[in-house]
Amino acid sequence: MIETKNIDFYYGGFHALKNISMHIESNSVTAFIGPSGCGKSTFLRLFNRMNDMIDHTRMSGTCLINGENIYDKAYNIEDLRRKVGMVFQKPNPFPKSIFENVAYGLRVNDMGDKSFISERVEQSLISAALWDEVKDKLKKSAFELSGGQQQRLCIARALAVSPSIIMMDEPASALDPISTSKIEELIHTLKKEYTIVIVTHNMQQAARISDKTGFFMLGELVEFSDTKKMFLNPENKQTQNYITGRFG
Amino acid sequence: MKKFKKITERVVESIFTISGSLTSIAILLIVVFLFKEGVGLFNSPSVEKGYVLCVNSENSIDKLSVIQIKEIFDSEVVDWKDVGGKEGEITIFRFDEIFNIYSEEDLGEDYGLLSAKLGEVITSNLNIIAYLPQEYAPVGIESVKLLPTESIGVADFLGGKEWMPTATPTPLFGVLPLILGTLLVSFFAILFALPLGLGVAIYLSELASKRTRKLMKPTIELLAGIPSVVYGFFGLVVLVPLVQKVFHLPVGETALAGSVILAIMALPTIITIAEDAIGNVPLSMREASVALGASHWQTIYKVILPYSRSGITAAAVLGIGRAIGETMAVLMVTGNAATMPHSLFQSVRTIPATIAAELGESPAGGAHYQALFLLGSILFIITMVISITAEVISKRQPNKGI
Amino acid sequence: MNKKMSQRAAFILFRMLGILVVGILFWILGFIVYNGMSVISWEFLSTSPTEGMTAGGIFPAIVGTLYLVLGSIVFAFPLGIMTAIYTNEYAGNGWIVRFIRVMTNNLASIPSIVFGLFGMALFVNTLGFGDSILAGSLTLGLLVLPLVIRTTEEALKSVPLSYRIGSLALGASKLETIRRVVLPMAFPNIITGLILSIGRVSGETAPILFTVAAYFLPKLPNSVFDQVMVLPYHLYVVATSGTDIETSRPIAYGTALVLIAIVLIMNLLATLLRAYFSKKVKMN
Numbered sequence: 001m002i003e004t005k006n007i008d009f010y011y012g013g014f015h016a017l018k019n020i021s022m023h024i025e026s027n028s029v030t031a032f033i034g035p036s037g038c039g040k041s042t043f044l045r046l047f048n049r050m051n052d053m054i055d056h057t058r059m060s061g062t063c064l065i066n067g068e069n070i071y072d073k074a075y076n077i078e079d080l081r082r083k084v085g086m087v088f089q090k091p092n093p094f095p096k097s098i099f100e101n102v103a104y105g106l107r108v109n110d111m112g113d114k115s116f117i118s119e120r121v122e123q124s125l126i127s128a129a130l131w132d133e134v135k136d137k138l139k140k141s142a143f144e145l146s147g148g149q150q151q152r153l154c155i156a157r158a159l160a161v162s163p164s165i166i167m168m169d170e171p172a173s174a175l176d177p178i179s180t181s182k183i184e185e186l187i188h189t190l191k192k193e194y195t196i197v198i199v200t201h202n203m204q205q206a207a208r209i210s211d212k213t214g215f216f217m218l219g220e221l222v223e224f225s226d227t228k229k230m231f232l233n234p235e236n237k238q239t240q241n242y243i244t245g246r247f248g
Numbered sequence: 249m250k251k252f253k254k255i256t257e258r259v260v261e262s263i264f265t266i267s268g269s270l271t272s273i274a275i276l277l278i279v280v281f282l283f284k285e286g287v288g289l290f291n292s293p294s295v296e297k298g299y300v301l302c303v304n305s306e307n308s309i310d311k312l313s314v315i316q317i318k319e320i321f322d323s324e325v326v327d328w329k330d331v332g333g334k335e336g337e338i339t340i341f342r343f344d345e346i347f348n349i350y351s352e353e354d355l356g357e358d359y360g361l362l363s364a365k366l367g368e369v370i371t372s373n374l375n376i377i378a379y380l381p382q383e384y385a386p387v388g389i390e391s392v393k394l395l396p397t398e399s400i401g402v403a404d405f406l407g408g409k410e411w412m413p414t415a416t417p418t419p420l421f422g423v424l425p426l427i428l429g430t431l432l433v434s435f436f437a438i439l440f441a442l443p444l445g446l447g448v449a450i451y452l453s454e455l456a457s458k459r460t461r462k463l464m465k466p467t468i469e470l471l472a473g474i475p476s477v478v479y480g481f482f483g484l485v486v487l488v489p490l491v492q493k494v495f496h497l498p499v500g501e502t503a504l505a506g507s508v509i510l511a512i513m514a515l516p517t518i519i520t521i522a523e524d525a526i527g528n529v530p531l532s533m534r535e536a537s538v539a540l541g542a543s544h545w546q547t548i549y550k551v552i553l554p555y556s557r558s559g560i561t562a563a564a565v566l567g568i569g570r571a572i573g574e575t576m577a578v579l580m581v582t583g584n585a586a587t588m589p590h591s592l593f594q595s596v597r598t599i600p601a602t603i604a605a606e607l608g609e610s611p612a613g614g615a616h617y618q619a620l621f622l623l624g625s626i627l628f629i630i631t632m633v634i635s636i637t638a639e640v641i642s643k644r645q646p647n648k649g650i
Numbered sequence: 651m652n653k654k655m656s657q658r659a660a661f662i663l664f665r666m667l668g669i670l671v672v673g674i675l676f677w678i679l680g681f682i683v684y685n686g687m688s689v690i691s692w693e694f695l696s697t698s699p700t701e702g703m704t705a706g707g708i709f710p711a712i713v714g715t716l717y718l719v720l721g722s723i724v725f726a727f728p729l730g731i732m733t734a735i736y737t738n739e740y741a742g743n744g745w746i747v748r749f750i751r752v753m754t755n756n757l758a759s760i761p762s763i764v765f766g767l768f769g770m771a772l773f774v775n776t777l778g779f780g781d782s783i784l785a786g787s788l789t790l791g792l793l794v795l796p797l798v799i800r801t802t803e804e805a806l807k808s809v810p811l812s813y814r815i816g817s818l819a820l821g822a823s824k825l826e827t828i829r830r831v832v833l834p835m836a837f838p839n840i841i842t843g844l845i846l847s848i849g850r851v852s853g854e855t856a857p858i859l860f861t862v863a864a865y866f867l868p869k870l871p872n873s874v875f876d877q878v879m880v881l882p883y884h885l886y887v888v889a890t891s892g893t894d895i896e897t898s899r900p901i902a903y904g905t906a907l908v909l910i911a912i913v914l915i916m917n918l919l920a921t922l923l924r925a926y927f928s929k930k931v932k933m934n
Binding site (some may be wrong): 082095096 | 530532533534535536537538539540541542543546550551554555
Binding site (some may be wrong): 257260261263264265267268269270271272274275277278281282284285444447448450451452455456460464466467468469470471473474475476477478479480481482484485486512515519543544545546566569572573574575576580600603604607608612620621624627628631632634635636639 | 653654656657660661663664665667668670671672674675678679681682729732733735736737739740741746749750752753754755756757759760761762763764765766767768770771772775776792795796799823824825849850852853854855856859860882883885886889890899902906909910913914916917921
């Protein structure tokens, strides 16, 4: 499970995240909602330290995954990123074959031999509900797939390295409604084995698929509660305004 | 007043429009002039202009190839049977020798009897071959046979292995040694420059700090701006003695020295274009790789380099183009031997160097002159092909599976 | 950990390559500066060569280079700017523009010796100018034309579309817009291109070998139909032939140093100008 305490995050002089504390249970689906630029993606990227790639950033507070401080100097970043998988807003498969895309994480982390890799690729593609559509063309370029298929490929790619947490940054926002619903189904299935955190600006989506929801605004975590409660009976006025479409 | 303004504007704008075609016209003109001056070569006689070859009529030989003529006059072939005739030692007779045999009086006023005397000489020697100016050739005498002079053939030009444009009686215009020399030097230049250039490009775009990049970019621009002749000078004074010492060669002017200098000259081109290509790899690719636990280096060689494959290839191709077209630096450093190259450690000649070295001494309109223009045409075609190839390659998108 | 070690090794290798390339530049520069410094003096720069090129200065070559630079700029600049204005401001985006751009790129990749051949065939022989400043300038002008076109195009491109639209909206014609708005704004970058062209032209040898260059001319040229001594050709001859190569060596070093100095200064000027003007634009 994921635990953050008093997280403050700065891009240079800009205070992007203000004193965020939250607790996420394992094997649940948590959604982050809120208007653009409110910090939800930034917060998401804390968990696999993707923000480290950006210069002039500063963070204070603690972030623990399964009890371990992932920002500890001794903590292996590459290992962290294997265990915390990420799916991006726009599908970003590598210019490689479908097979090689899924196998990439395994090769890069030196996980197993040829037969193990083959097996894992198949399993991941099955888990991502893509196997039947691509099993006959594994050697073809990933770019030949449709947008929705490419995104599921990216999910399979993340699954292949056996993460425990999967983070999705607006995974369906670039896709058509049918692909979107396929992915939402997928999330529902995956939650049995993984902890899923998903950023979305689509409130209906959040309501459909998540167990808990966090509402962010201007870098603050305004409200964090069970999804049903958040959407039917929010505690905070701002949350209510956002949900009913008064702004954002 | 307004109408006047409008007219001037129209005029100026049409001038602009016409100037748009300037570069195309320039290329057209270059093509036309190069080929115009060069193509006459294949109509030129293979024997030096204004001269003919005569043999005795009894000689069974009816014609000789360019190579054969050269071999005879170089004394490499000494017997008529070696060129398909009857056995007999070949006697070479050059025009000047007539003055050793006959005095000024014998040759008559205004050399009126010169022709006849030449005829006598030829008639009296069965195995003679005489190289004479056309105006004094003894034509019409039964015992004297003029060998037909063929025009220089395309095959002799493109496939000939010897380049001896000043040889008499038949200059040889085989461009193969020059083409091979050019390819040898350029190939090794790219062999040295590509890994080095690619490495520096990776360093600049992935590893160097902003400050380092700010310092290195002008450095590379400076390298690109140094004139060819200065590189040649440096090569001549530093590199050539170095090569001579290190490899224990009689002289340091070698293809190797040429390749090294060309490599340095091609570096800025390769570095700039490759760096551009690497910098164009989208952030999403890098993020995807890093998010899966790949290290920076793994991301570079597994994702970034394959993605920028076409840009890097374009860089290599343009580097080759640059190397092939270089003139002064190569001229000063590879020596003067227009012979078939066998190794890096010998003297060679490239096409541009040959043109530069020989054009000044070739009489305008002569066969040598035309041959050099043809060489220029070949060079032009090669660099055009390379330029167009690079354009096509760099437009290709990286969506093939790897 | 194998991954970490191979990364460290690779990155060390790349850093060394970077140092190597910088080192090569400094080796070349340093070598010429070191050997040429002692030769440079006011006398060297302002007197003619004497004693068969083994003593004296390189003044005529400097003058000759100057004339050629001027001549080639006179031809290449107006034509190049007009071409760039056409392709950037008038021609649409169809196949014509693409064709012109391809042709310009092709022209840029033609080896300098081919320009020399062409210059000789057209200007020296067919048009009968003979070996002359005129022929040399035309040839060099053609050589540097693509550079002028490219830099001018970039300069024009850097002027935001909004300025053009604003001017047209006020009733100015296209030509007026170009003259009063676009060109003045693009001017600094066009000047940068000019400076780069000067650097390029000063150093070219192959195109002038058969169109203008002379080895030893006791007098300075009187007209554009005269031959002229030129710095790069002078370096070439002094270094490889001439009457006494060893004794002339210092002259060669001096000439090389002057050439490099010209390139260095031009590059520096261009970089400084670029930085200065981009700052100015940013402040606006």
